[in-house]
Amino acid sequence: MRYVSTRGTAAELEFDDVLLAGLARDGGLYVPEAWPHLPTSALARYATMPYDEIATEIMWPFVDSAAGTLDHDAFVTIVRDSYATFDHPDVTPLVDLGDGTWLLELFHGPTLAFKDVALQLVGRLFDHVLHARGERVTIVGATSGDTGSAAIEACRDRDAIDIIILHPAGRTSEVQRRQMTTVDAPNVHNVAIEGTFDDCQDIVKALFADTTFRDRHHLSAVNSINWARVMAQIVYYAVASARLTAGASPVAFSVPTGNFGNVFAGYGATRMGVPVSQLVIGSNRNDILTRWLASGVLEQLEVHPTLSPSMDIQISSNHERLLFELLGRDGSAVVDLMSRFRAEGQAELDPALMGPVRETWSAARLDDDETIAVMRQVHEATGLVVDPHTAVGIGAARLARRDPGVPMVCLATAHPAKFPDAVERAMGERPALPARLADLFDRTERYAELPNDVAAVQRFVDDAVR
Numbered sequence: 001m002r003y004v005s006t007r008g009t010a011a012e013l014e015f016d017d018v019l020l021a022g023l024a025r026d027g028g029l030y031v032p033e034a035w036p037h038l039p040t041s042a043l044a045r046y047a048t049m050p051y052d053e054i055a056t057e058i059m060w061p062f063v064d065s066a067a068g069t070l071d072h073d074a075f076v077t078i079v080r081d082s083y084a085t086f087d088h089p090d091v092t093p094l095v096d097l098g099d100g101t102w103l104l105e106l107f108h109g110p111t112l113a114f115k116d117v118a119l120q121l122v123g124r125l126f127d128h129v130l131h132a133r134g135e136r137v138t139i140v141g142a143t144s145g146d147t148g149s150a151a152i153e154a155c156r157d158r159d160a161i162d163i164i165i166l167h168p169a170g171r172t173s174e175v176q177r178r179q180m181t182t183v184d185a186p187n188v189h190n191v192a193i194e195g196t197f198d199d200c201q202d203i204v205k206a207l208f209a210d211t212t213f214r215d216r217h218h219l220s221a222v223n224s225i226n227w228a229r230v231m232a233q234i235v236y237y238a239v240a241s242a243r244l245t246a247g248a249s250p251v252a253f254s255v256p257t258g259n260f261g262n263v264f265a266g267y268g269a270t271r272m273g274v275p276v277s278q279l280v281i282g283s284n285r286n287d288i289l290t291r292w293l294a295s296g297v298l299e300q301l302e303v304h305p306t307l308s309p310s311m312d313i314q315i316s317s318n319h320e321r322l323l324f325e326l327l328g329r330d331g332s333a334v335v336d337l338m339s340r341f342r343a344e345g346q347a348e349l350d351p352a353l354m355g356p357v358r359e360t361w362s363a364a365r366l367d368d369d370e371t372i373a374v375m376r377q378v379h380e381a382t383g384l385v386v387d388p389h390t391a392v393g394i395g396a397a398r399l400a401r402r403d404p405g406v407p408m409v410c411l412a413t414a415h416p417a418k419f420p421d422a423v424e425r426a427m428g429e430r431p432a433l434p435a436r437l438a439d440l441f442d443r444t445e446r447y448a449e450l451p452n453d454v455a456a457v458q459r460f461v462d463d464a465v466r
């Protein structure tokens, strides 16, 4: 398998290099040169197979390469170890919500958000490839919450990696901060920046822009545009289809969406042959994708904070991967569209292309009050407590569902204990921490506090990295 950039001019790469590269040199995102197809009757076999075996089978064609460092046996072990960290035997269990709707619970990993499904694998893949090449990297990232803890858990104690995560001091929830700062591993470094999340992101950008510094530390990232993260997420769409219908009839999915990585993986599953009748994009008040699907126009507005902060995004990076497919895999057409969007804050896709898009894709938006109402309704009807992101997906599914005869799978992207304030507002009481986090408030925190200053962060990294 080789990978091409959505902007058409970067070198084609094989899996190991795509894994480590993140963004392509032409500013695009890597996608497989062709979508592999699942073997006939694969989904029928998957109906009763363990998650890790399905995952290995689905991902191997993406990983397999002549020049790569991963052989099949090593990959089997990496995948098995990745999903052994999940505390449910099905890894991503399905829960019946009634009326032919289902929850696909993606939050049984170490940090209780769906990002673990991809990052547990990506951390191990990084470590394997770096060891094989005799290289090491320093991963830096900024977080407002979920991504930081999932990345830290994925990279902790891996000796080819140091990881440095910046968070805005006093602006993450205490659960989220403690999930990062109580990890006791020599290669994990947390920094509280006296500033906002945007300040943290600007510092990270400045670190990458300083080429001397970047090369000295072999800076790298595990952000959501990394192809390997999308690849790992394709698996649970196939698993849900296999368990519900053995692939014999279509399933619909509803996905609470921010950066578009998760729902794009659903699109990838359809390209591989998983029968999907509908992909629903759930938006909060930050609804660029919902507006795009209705009008064909991508228009950037300001970001509003909501109860579902992991979706408080106006530019969904992974959307470019879908645009590349819709534009007939024409990199120059993508460059044209994206540069108009960057320059003018808006760009329109050819209306003739939008008709076919709407045959599979739907979208719906929920504001915070509607999100709270869904949390209450789900609780009253089923006794289940869902987190606000998951509630957006369930609400969007209700608004957009076309065929009540087709099972609708709503992706549950976080455990409710990660968002205790929203749960308290909806339910009147705070959720209990699950067993794996029960002692979170007794653990010792470790983090540096630094001013909003690039040079101060550079000095910190120089000292911290072994």
Ligand SMILES: *Cc1c(COP(=O)(O)O)cnc(C)c1O
Pocket: 113, 114, 115, 146, 147, 224, 256, 257, 258, 259, 260, 261, 262, 263, 310, 311, 389, 390, 413, 414
């Ligand atoms: C990251 C995240 C999302 C958004 O996923 P994307 O792949 O960025 O669209 C939704 N819910 C939760 C809880 C998240 O952490």
